[in-house]
Amino acid sequence: MRSVLKISSVAVLIFFAFNVQGFGQTVTPTSDGTGISADNAPAGNGAWRTLNDILIEETAPGQLQPGDIRLQVPNGFEWDTGGADPTFNVTSPKKTNITVTLSSRSSSEIVFNLSGTSTGPPKNNPHTIEFDGLRIRPSQGSPLASGEIRNAGSSAPGGTTNYGTISMVAGADNKVRVETQPNSSGSVVAVQDLEAGNSISVYSNVRDQFNNFKRNESATWSLQNTTDGVVISDLSASGTSATFTGDLVGSANIQATVGSLNTVQSGTITVIPSNATTLIIATQPSSTATAGTTFGTQPVIEIQDDYTNVITDDNLTQITASRNSGEGALQGTKTITVSNGIATFSNLSHQVSNTIDLTFSATGFSSVTSNSITINPAAADKLTFTVQPANGNRNTALSPPVEVQIQDQFSNNVSDQDTTVTLSLNSGSGNISGNTATTNASGTAVFNSVSFNQTGTKNIIASATGLNSSGVSNDFTIANAGTLAGFEIELSGGGTIGTQTAGKTTSSTAQGKSFSRTARWHVLGPH
Structure with a gap:
């Protein structure tokens, strides 16, 4: 009897220790959580899967x-x-001695409160709790997730105890994509360049609306959006895969079709050319332009191979434009880095009125020359002296006649006829006569009778309505007739008069008239 009591005491102690820990229950997980469609995600149909039969049973x-x-x-x-x-x-x-209440619900956790205990009275009364009607869905359609419901509370087994296995599966067939591999590791064939003569193999994979892989499926193959030399025969199909081989420069998208599924084509596949050899003027600059104004048609230069294919993978070569024939400096951004083998100039202009052409050059290429461009003057802007006033006599018309030209802001002569131009004194005394003239067909005003009524050193300016006045003319001297003023006396035929020997005749020139003197001359310049 003592022995039996001893064993019973041990049993009681063991039970007590187990009971204090509190986690001797049996948990039966729900079986309703597997195979939930990705389509149930909020971005899909948002449907909930109901979970029942989660059991916690006291032993x-x-x-x-x-x-x-x-x-x-x-x-x-x-x-x-x-x-x-x-x-x-x-x-x-x-008798039921345990009470369960719903405490809170969030998207990540549902909390139930337990009160009471099954220890009695009455004795030997283990309890069972069954949870039903818990609704769950994927939070996003991809990637496919799986896991277990766990308990983080203190009233029932926690840790890694499984209260239900939850898993996703791909949704309904939604699309067929042209991919790089025939399995879930495949991705849509990206935009890429394919050197002529090379090939690329692609696969038709069916996926759901969230791009979860379903299977590699036999498809009908085609080329879409073909350009230039790419043709349908460049694609060789064999059911679940196809091979594209590019021979001529061009581009296309590969498409696989399976029934009524949405189609996701490949990225654009561009067949690229062979080595670059030539600069070509694809767009000639304008044949005429106005000084200081950008050419209405800007030149476009292409880098091509021997087969006239543009070298579309060249984004480094620099092409420089320069004036070839004609006069003046080309204006604007003259060096352009090609983009996809093309240099597009945008602001070239020229300021000197004449006929020019342009040369385009790049390292490693022969230069090319454009058609001729006629640069016309800009709008009339100012006046300038083209024949300066010369020394002259009082009340006598200056010879040669003073000439004033209409020019644009870049100093190009403007053929603006019938503009009245007036000369006026800027420095010096007296009055000016014959100081008004109209421009001829070349835009030049010729003053045939301009004269001054007082002697002295002077300078003049020219003005006209709507134009900027000329700059100040050169200084000139007006003297009385017969007065030697402002001249150099030199030997006939040129040269300074040196020391002369008395009694000898020296021939000298003054204002174009020769005369003889026997003297020692000291020659002074104008003063």
């Missing part, structure tokens, strides 16, 4: 302790926080 009274049960959703899923509350049912063989 002995007192294992369920007061506290809470926190059912946490695995990553990639979310609980329904609206609609009907989840249900629970507490059962026991004799």
Whole structure:
């Protein structure tokens, strides 16, 4: 009897220790959580999967302790926080002493509170709790997620105890994509360049609306958006795959068709040319232009191979424009880096009125020359002296006649006829006569009778309505007739008069008239 009592005491102690830990329950996970479609994600149809039959069963009274049960959703899923509350049912063989209440609901956790205990009275009354009506769905359509519902509360087994396995599967067939591999590792064939003569193999893969892989499917193959030399025969198909081989420069998108599924084509595949050899003027500059104004048609230069294919992968070569024939400096951005083998100039201009052409050059290429460009003057802007006033006599017309030209802002002569130009004194005394003239067909005003009534050193300016006045003319001297003023006396035929020997005749020139003197001359310049 003592021995039996001893064994019973040990059994009681073992039970007590187990009961204090509180986690001797049996958990039966729900079986409703597998195979949830990716289409149930919020971005899809948003449907909820209902989970039932989560059971927590005491194997002995007192294992369920007061506290809470926190059912946490695995990553990639979310609980329904609206609609009907989840249900629970507490059962026991004799009397139900445990009360369960729903405490809170969030997208990641549902919390239930437990109060009471099954330790009695009555004795030997283990309890069972059943949870039903928990609704779950994927939080996003991809990637496919899986995991287990876990308890983070204190009233029931926690840790790695599984309250239900949850898993996703791909949704309904939605699209067929042209991909790089015939399995889930494939991706849509990207935009790429393919050197002429090379090939690329592609595969037709069926996926759901979230791009989850379903299968590699036999398809009808085609080329879409073909350009230039690419033709349908460049694509060789064999059911679930196809091979594209490019021979001529051009581009296309590869498409696979399976029934009524949406189609996702490949990125644009561009067949690129061989080595660059030539500069070509694809767009000639304008044949006429106005000084200082950008050419209405700007030149476009292409880098091509021997077969006239543009070298579209060249984004480094610099092409420089320069004036070839004609006069003046080319204006604007003269060096352009090609983009996809093309240099497009945007602001070239020229300021000197004449006929020019342009040369385009780049390292490693022979230069090319444009057609001729006629640069016309800009709008009339100012006056300038083209024949300066010369020294003259009082009340006598200056000879040669003073001439004033209409010019644009870049000093190009403007052929503007019938503009009245007036000369006026800027420095010096007296009055000026014959100081008004009209421009001829060349835009030149010729003053045939301009004269001054007082002697002295002077300078003049020219003005006209709507134009900027000329700059100040050169200084000139007006003297009385017969007065030698402002001249150099030199030997006939040129040269300074040196020291002369008395009694000898020296021939000198003054104002174009020769005369003889026997003297020692000291020659002074104008003063």
